[in-house]
Amino acid sequence: MVHKHLLGIDLGTQSVKIGIYNGKGNLLLKESVSYPTHHNNRSLSEQNAEDWWNALIKALRRANDNFDLSLIEGISVCATSSTVLMTDQNYQPIIPAQCWMDQRAVAEEEEINNNASSIVKNRLLYSGQKTSIEWMTTKSLWLKNNYDLTDKFILEQLDWINFKLTGEVAASQCNATCKWNYVNHQNGFSEEFFNEIGLEGITKHWPNRILKVGELVGKITEAAAEEIGLKTGTPVFQGGIDAHIGMIGSGSLEPGHLSMIMGTSFVHLMHHKEPIFNDALWGPYDSPLIENHWLLEGGQLSCGSLISWFLNEFYEGSTEVDKIYLELDEKIKEIDAGSEGLIILDSWKGNRTPYKNPYASGAFIGLTLSHSKFHIYRAILESIAYGTKNVIETFKCSSIPVKKIVAGGGGTKNAAWMQIISDVTGLPIFVPKDQEIGTKGTAIIAAYGIGLYSSIKEASDQMVEMQQVFEPDGKYKEKYDNGFQTYLELNKLLFPIMKKLNKGKEELHELCT
Template identity: 30%
Template structure:
């Protein structure tokens, strides 16, 4: 029996899964790490923690499965988690996590540039992406930027640790670095216009398509992971985007909503559609000759955990009680409206300076009402993004939800209620590691991905909307959109004040 190791570097920890060639998930394990928030809008992690957590999770998964030899290893990570390394591959500062929005001014600068590659990003780069973050480093930490031999993403760092090779994923490069594989070169002229002319020299020069073999697992890495040497390592990519690989086992044209710490929306088109309310269309980022588009909510599950744990002081082991109490509150009848832009808005507004808000509070407001209103806000953000997809012609008949949302019944049901339509919930399955299992088998055996995906097809259930909740939530959604517009100016003013404080503190 052949086995395959999948590694997923998420926001809160590393997950490892062992699969066999028949599509059975033999074992799983996870290990956590910490995130630092040095200033408002900043988020950082230590890349060494990703590797040490990977070793712990992989060893546990392999030992549980009684497996010592695998045929292929693949890794997926959050996108735009930027690493800064010296010539030995050692980090010289913490990584700028995907949700870090400090590069707002640099993002605005990309919108002022007339360059053909920016057309595939809706006219500008997000503050979350690698290029604006590299601009921020060059401007605010010039000595660190100059000392960096390598700048890349978490997936590049993990590939380096696995193989010893500095290789990029076409998925990340296309979606986050303004790369077009049809040109077969990074856009150095764009980087020069943005004040970072040497960025292309620091990024991986070898860029591999998702699923392509990039090397062999090094003896050192194999020893740390508890594996025998000889496994191939293939190019992975962005965790959420790879969900489409797994979902093609159940739908020819799925829309994936990976709902967890953040919400990522992924779909592919046969022909390109251009709109400033979506990210993309990206040529051949995941599938040759197709166009990938993405959208997202920066704050989703993170907004709920922030409220329950840090504001209301409810520990995770008592979260179920809070969710149960909030479920008893009638939808949109509590008089509270929350705006979920706690770390800015990814789409459709593309505004990193939007901020969260709570409206309608009174001395009679309860924790259950506040939690319910925040769940509704996250669901309204989901509706807003999905509507932006539909507006550019995305077929949304097959919408699949996966991720941490499956552990929160109120969030799941409210999402269906706010959308006013049935949604498919993937049953207890991590689609990222499942997709890596599919890619591993395909890379090892030469089978077509579609055929392997059908064998690995995840189970799913249909979640129907509650008719009694759909209209009240539709009315509240209109207030949500109107309030966002009314408060945009104040959001920007408050964001500027915290940015000033952060610069003073850094000095």
């Protein structure tokens, strides 16, 4: 197994990351290349598909300087979801892709969720009784309402990258189940459901193959091999949503283990042997990763992006990021838990769980002249921790035990933040040795695909190693419990005002144009 070489590709919100691993899960080489997101106004967040491909080419060419890519024996890809692209009949992009965080389809979301049809209600039972503004179904309805879809195809980011690699078009059962209203035990898609919500015939514009995670998509074409340096004929196995594949890459597939993927947003995922229905969560999703394993999902839209905002506003232009973080870590140690009365609401791009509120926005409460930028930084970390606790409490409302958190993603590098989350939630946080769990997860899928392991679960168990555990410090419990209650009260009080303000902005924009 040591001499087997696997390539994992993770297309995130801000960059593409690649990792080359051996069959035992040891990282041999990694590269990352960024690409932009264009926020054209409050609602629109777009990316150019060619930027994804060019970034992947650049990352692989860099890797090829230090590793012979012809040795790669299996490949898999994960990507953000739903980042949606409309193409022509040849799968060439026509317009910029709608990023997962794009908010333009709010009317379509409300239209679907307000539909009283029993057909719609029954299908939405398997997605938390609602659709989301982020999802493929909702975005496809927006595209149908604004474009002529004749001779057009609608793909996710993952589908298009797999097409560029293999010339084959196929969707992942992971994406379809969690974002496209696909229910495996009810024969997949429901044309009756799509007809009821105004999406009749939409499946003709989507990929016509739905593959399970780990199934063969196709093989690297000559054209792709020439462009990116991989060997023609190398197999590409189906991946899925970046956060969900992170469950595989962090070894958090067991029921009771909450997978917390820490990136631009947070995603909280947990497996169950039976379907559990809670309309404040997303799901239960039918076997998106592992057969006969139901998945429940919670999430926070604004997490790493808040820290990026902070760094941009207070340290704009600085290239000494490591030095900045060292200073921040030292300064917030001087500030007591609770940030001396400053509390921030973290829903700057809306709320996923438990409120499912696209109108929610951010707020600073208790700010005084005595507060510094360091108080603001600590309050941001605490606010995201409160949001995570809110998700965990939502799981507990359905009598779902959360025994521990398994964290992955870039946020795990911030030890101060990890400790705050552990203190606020009262749970231990386990951190895998490999922080890039997207590339690790896809490499594990590739290892299963080429036959090194009998199942994805076995491959994950064998290839993932834990490195660190953060234990909660009980001395902060009372302060953080009080802070959490205040956080909940503020959400209840301010969400109606936020909706009024945001709708007011839209009305003003329409009036001015």
